[in-house]
Each structure stands twice: as C-alpha cells, then as structure tokens.
Amino acid sequence: MLLNLLRNNFGLKVLAVCLALAAWGYFHLAAAPGTLARFDQTLEVPIVVTGLKTGYQARYAEKVATVVIEVPRSGQTVKPDQVQAVLDVSDLVEPGFHNVPVKIVSPELAIKSLSPASVTLSLDRLESHIVPVSVDYAGERRGIVVDSAQVTPANTTIRGVAADLARVSGVRVEIPIPDKPQQFDNMLRPTPTGARGEEIGNVQVSPNLVRVRARFISTTGQRTK
Numbered sequence: 197m198l199l200n201l202l203r204n205n206f207g208l209k210v211l212a213v214c215l216a217l218a219a220w221g222y223f224h225l226a227a228a229p230g231t232l233a234r235f236d237q238t239l240e241v242p243i244v245v246t247g248l249k250t251g252y253q254a255r256y257a258e259k260v261a262t263v264v265i266e267v268p269r270s271g272q273t274v275k276p277d278q279v280q281a282v283l284d285v286s287d288l289v290e291p292g293f294h295n296v297p298v299k300i301v302s303p304e305l306a307i308k309s310l311s312p313a314s315v316t317l318s319l320d321r322l323e324s325h326i327v328p329v330s331v332d333y334a335g336e337r338r339g340i341v342v343d344s345a346q347v348t349p350a351n352t353t354i355r356g357v358a359a360d361l362a363r364v365s366g367v368r369v370e371i372p373i374p375d376k377p378q379q380f381d382n383m384l385r386p387t388p389t390g391a392r393g394e395e396i397g398n399v400q401v402s403p404n405l406v407r408v409r410a411r412f413i414s415t416t417g418q419r420t421k
Contacts, residue, residue: 242260243283247285249286263310264309267305274305282299283317293317296317322356323358325364326351331369332370341413343412347408348406348409352367352403353402367387373412384405386405
C-alpha cells in the first residue's frame with residue numbers, strides 16, 4: 197500500500213521536494229553573512245584634468261563619464277561627488293593631441309563599466325604678448341572728423357595658447373561716429389581681432405577695459421596745419 201502511494205504521481209512529488217530544497221537554500225544563504233545580493237548603480241561624473249603643468253592648457257570635448265558600479269542591496273547608494281573621473285596629464289609635456297585614459301578615483305567600489313574609457317585632449321602652451329590698442333570708427337562721417345583720440349592704457353597684454361595668439365593681428369576698440377561735433381570719453385572693452393577684423397576667441401585681454409577719449413569736430417572746424 198505504501199509503495200503504491202509513493203509511485204502515484206512520483207514525478208510531481210520529486211519536483212515539489214526539489215522546489216522546497218531550493219527555497220530553503222535561497223532564504224538561508226541570502227541571510228548568511230557575506231552573501232548579500234547586489235545591484236547596479238549608474239553615475240554621471242564630470243571629467244577633470246589633474247597634473248597639468250604651469251604654463252599649459254588642456255582642452256577636450258568629452259566632459260562627463262558614465263560609471264556603472266555594483267553595490268550591496270542593503271548598503272547605501274553612492275553619491276556622484278564620491279567618485280572622480282580624472283585625466284592624469286602629469287607625464288605630458290609636448291603640445292599636441294594625446295589620448296589619455298580615464299581613471300576612476302573612489303572608495304572601494306566594484307566598477308562594472310566606464311564610458312568613455314579614454315579621452316583625446318589637446319595640450320597647448322600658454323603665452324602672453326603685449327599689443328598696442330588701435331581705434332576703429334563705426335558709421336558715416338558726414339562732415340564730422342576726428343580731431344584727436346587717446347587710449348589709456350595704450351597697450352594691453354593678451355594671453356592664450358600659442359595657436360590662438362598667432363591668429364591675432366591687433367587689439368581694437370570701436371567708437372561710433374556722432375552726427376555732430378562732441379567729446380567722447382568712455383570705458384570700452386578691447387577686442388583681439390584677426391587679419392579680417394574678426395574677433396579671436398579663447399584669448400584673454402588685460403586690462404579688460406580701457407579708457408577711450410576722442411574729440412569730434414565738423415569739417416568746417418578743422419584746424420589748419
């Protein structure tokens with residue numbers, strides 16, 4: 197009689213025993229110390245440069261790294277400011293383009309993936325030049341001429357990478373021509389410009405403001421030479 201009971205639906209009974217054992221093992225092992233379940237966390241971390249030598253500038257397009265880490269389910273999530281993505285350029289001295297690996301600086305974390313793994317950056321030397329300030333006049337004269345003009349200070353210092361400074365042909369301020377005789381006295385921003393008068397970006401000018409004074413007179417009031 198007992199044998200017949202065992203043989204009846206034997207496969208289902210074996211399956212039930214296996215499921216019970218699996219459930220028992222899962223709950224006991226999950227609760228055991230050192231066997232915590234884990235999950236993935238994705239962080240967006242700013243990419244920064246470290247080790248940059250004085251007198252150099254690094255430029256790169258990719259500014260954010262995506263980091264996937266593995267953390268315990270029972271633990272606290274990691275804040276983005278606890279993780280740093282750095283480009284170490286301390287060994288670079290030659291200007292030009294360099295492919296630099298992205299290094300993750302963080303507490304003891306299991307990093308599953310990192311994108312981008314490396315970044316191409318441009319390393320340039322910083323230079324400075326002293327350039328006189330010239331004055332441009334905008335508008336139609338229509339019987340008005342410039343009797344005198346003065347810029348204080350007369351010279352400015354431009355700073356930037358060598359490639360950008362090589363494009364600068366001068367530093368200029370622009371004065372609008374009035375429709376009647378008058379005195380002009382104002383603080384203006386000097387602008388680094390190229391050979392065609394276009395503004396050159398990424399170039400610093402010091403001082404950033406200069407005093408410009410000019411005297412406009414009518415053509416009938418010109419002084420005789």
